[in-house]
Amino acid sequence: MIGYVVYGRGSFDQLDEILAPHRKEGAPMIFLLDHYFEGKELMSRIPVKGNDKVFAADVTYEPKTTYVDQLANYLKEQYGTVSGIIGIGGGSTLDLAKAVSLMMNNPGSSADYQGWDLVKNPGVYKAGIPTLSGTGAEVSRTTVLTGPTRKLGMNSDFTPFDQIVLDPALTANAPVNQRFYTGMDCYIHCIESLTGTYLNEFSKSYGEKALELCRKVFVDKDHWDDESDDQLMMASYAGGMSIAYSQVGVAHAVSYGLSYLLGTKHGIGNCIVMDHIEEFYPEGVIEFKRMVEKNKIEIPQGICKSLSDEQFDTMINVSLGMKPLWENALGKDWEKVMTREKLRELYEKL
Ligand code: NAD
Ligand code: ZN
Numbered sequence: 001m002i003g004y005v006v007y008g009r010g011s012f013d014q015l016d017e018i019l020a021p022h023r024k025e026g027a028p029m030i031f032l033l034d035h036y037f038e039g040k041e042l043m044s045r046i047p048v049k050g051n052d053k054v055f056a057a058d059v060t061y062e063p064k065t066t067y068v069d070q071l072a073n074y075l076k077e078q079y080g081t082v083s084g085i086i087g088i089g090g091g092s093t094l095d096l097a098k099a100v101s102l103m104m105n106n107p108g109s110s111a112d113y114q115g116w117d118l119v120k121n122p123g124v125y126k127a128g129i130p131t132l133s134g135t136g137a138e139v140s141r142t143t144v145l146t147g148p149t150r151k152l153g154m155n156s157d158f159t160p161f162d163q164i165v166l167d168p169a170l171t172a173n174a175p176v177n178q179r180f181y182t183g184m185d186c187y188i189h190c191i192e193s194l195t196g197t198y199l200n201e202f203s204k205s206y207g208e209k210a211l212e213l214c215r216k217v218f219v220d221k222d223h224w225d226d227e228s229d230d231q232l233m234m235a236s237y238a239g240g241m242s243i244a245y246s247q248v249g250v251a252h253a254v255s256y257g258l259s260y261l262l263g264t265k266h267g268i269g270n271c272i273v274m275d276h277i278e279e280f281y282p283e284g285v286i287e288f289k290r291m292v293e294k295n296k297i298e299i300p301q302g303i304c305k306s307l308s309d310e311q312f313d314t315m316i317n318v319s320l321g322m323k324p325l326w327e328n329a330l331g332k333d334w335e336k337v338m339t340r341e342k343l344r345e346l347y348e349k350l
Contacts, residue, residue: 001244002139007166009230012129016047018163019084022125023049027083030075032057032097034089034131042088042131042170051079059092062265065111065147068096072103072110084125087161090182091135091266094128098143098159101126110154111147119156127163131170133232134182134267136189136240138164144266151260151318166237168229180218180297181267183232184288186239187214188270191284192249193242196328200245207242210235218291249329250280253322254346257315262303275299276349280329304350316343 006014019029028051035056037043046054055071075082082104087097101123103110113119130138137143141160142153153159171179190211193203213235217228254277255269264272271292278285292299304312320326320343326334 002161002164004163005166006164007234009167009169009226011165012042012045012167012170015086015129015165018127018165019047019086022084024081024083026051027081028052028079029083029086030055030100031086031088032071032093032100034059034093037088037131046088057087057089057093057096059090059096061146061263062092062259063096063099063143063145065109065114065145068099068103068110068145071096071100075100075104082124084127085123086127086129088129088131090130090132091137091185094130094135094137094161095143095145097126097128098123098137098161099145099154102143102154102156102158110145111149113154113156114145114147114150114152116155117157119154119158122158125163126161127165128161129165129167129170130233130236132174132178132182133168133171133229133236134184134186134239136186136236136243138166139237139240140244146260150321151256152321166233168226168233171229171233172226176224176295177297178267179224179232180295181265181271183214183218183235184271184274184291185267186210186232186236187218187288187291188251188274188284189239189243189248190214191281191288192251192329193239193246195281195284196246196249197331198246198324198328203242203244203246206238207246210237210239210242213238215287218295219287247324247328249325250277253319253325253329254343254350256322257319257347258303258350260318261307261311261315264303268300271297271299272303272350273346276346302350304347307347312344312347315347316340319343 031054085101142155254273258264
């Protein structure tokens with residue numbers, strides 16, 4: 001779990017005070033700022049002191065192990081150690097910050113730690129400040145990375161942030177489509193968690209709240225307002241808490257294959273898959289389609305049209321490798337339900 005949580009409009013301005021007790025003599029605070037904010041007003045509000053440094057996090061692609069290693073190695077060479085890593089941005093920047101913090105205190109490459117509970121040492125102090133709502137990356141115990149052989153998180157007890165600052169005002173100017181795709185990540189987390197076999201009361205309590213908030217934002221309202229940003233930020237938090245004690249399911253397992261082969265981004269990839277899996281989530285998919293229509297969003301079609309057998313096989317291998325996700329969605333005998341042939345048929349529809 002996260003050690004410290006601050007929530008509220010304008011709470012970004014408490015950052016100086018929040019970081020003060022964590023500053024170590026001579027060791028800088030490193031701010032990883034989503035490149036979207038380079039040169040923007042938010043950048044000038046970062047409380048830079050002494051030899052602190054602000055790096056623009058390049059999130060053109062979702063985080064790769066090579067990028068994490070490059071940043072961590074640079075920081076180790078340059079400063080020995082740092083006081084902390086502060087991620088400010090969407091899910092990609094938050095994941096990058098978590099991973100770089102861990103790699104400051106763990107040997108080798110981040111690719112060595114893709115999996116469950118492989119990380120050996122706690123990272124340096126890390127704080128996360130989301131500027132998009134939906135992924136739950138601000139609360140989760142994973143950091144999703146694309147490595148040389150797989151796309152898989154560094155899942156560990158050392159992965160969660162020490163501190164998060166939830167300031168809904170930071171999400172205000174996100175483009176409509178991006179806000180929807182990332183918001184739907186949260187909606188899909190809820191559907192997958194609440195219908196999954198791993199569900200327990202902990203996950204259910206958070207999942208139901210997150211779902212209620214998603215509906216307020218994407219179903220009930222006719223236009224976006226400040227309250228929508230407030231609600232979606234809490235939906236993301238609660239949705240993340242829900243999957244912390246359960247798992248995601250079919251949409252994520254299939255979307256991981258797309259992202260590994262085609263580089264499809266997490267939020268949009270989940271939406272592309274969700275559009276075609278009414279067999280597994282009948283009510284969730286109907287409601288999803290209603291939200292797509294109401295919010296006037298286009299979901300890409302035909303993205304697997306011209307792929308080769310080999311490419312389909314790659315996606316199928318990546319997807320079927322996500323065993324806990326399938327087991328959560330379909331139960332212990334999931335391999336009998338989701339055969340390679342069935343998964344190929346599904347990919348062909350996307
Ligand atoms: P993102 O971080 O990939 O950002 C998408 C785009 O939005 C980028 O171009 C970014 O620069 C821009 N952006 C960010 N904030 C903005 C703002 N306020 N206004 C305008 N543009 C803004 O998007 P995301 O959907 O938040 O995150 C997806 C990533 O999160 C993926 O890498 C995925 O693997 C990861 N993820 C992690 C977890 C986890 O538990 N760790 C869970 C789900 C997803
Ligand atoms: Zn997700």
